[in-house]
Amino acid sequence: TSLGDSTFWQCSSLTKITIGDSVTSIENGAFADCTSLTNITIPDSVISIGDIAFTDCSNLKNITIPDSVTSIGELAFGDCANLTSITFLGDAPKAENPFYEATPTIYRRPEAKGWGETWGGRPVKLISEKPDLSAPRIFTRGDTYIPKRTQKVPPYRWGVRAQTRS
Secondary structure, X not given: OEEOXXXXXXXXXXXXXXXXXXXXXXXXXXXXXXXXXXXEXXXXXXXXXXXXXXXXXXXXXXXXXXXXXXXXXXXXXXXXXXXXXXEEOOOOOEEOOOOOOOOOEEEEOOOOOOOOOEEOOEEEEEHHHOOOOOOOEEEEEOOEEEEOOOOOOOOOOOOOOOOOOO
16 A cells, blocks of 8 residues: 555645555655644555655654665655654665755664665764753753753863853
């Protein structure tokens, strides 16, 4: 079973979707221009994600790709301007230019194969390096944050000398 070409194209009111376990492919443009989409759950049954599948999903911030996915189409995540992370649970899938105007960090499992320092032109890190954004924090600066439980921060951490009172 597949989600056919442009199945949900321009469904601007679609905010969340859970794909059923019988789906094996997400075809070209299936969710293109779903500008309100913030959350999608892809099951382990999905093997491929087509060209421009999620293009222009401007509110999609994070996505997890199951280990069953072996190929991702061209510009699958194009123009996803707010996409900050993609977590891959398996080996590196085949892909050609999956991003345009999208700058996510790629996270992967340490045992997964086929990964380099970059994938699709984006940096690749281990899942263990992924920030826990649900942790309470007292300070945020870009992708760096200080959790509330932090006792001491080195004075040159961000290239700014810490000032103390004498």
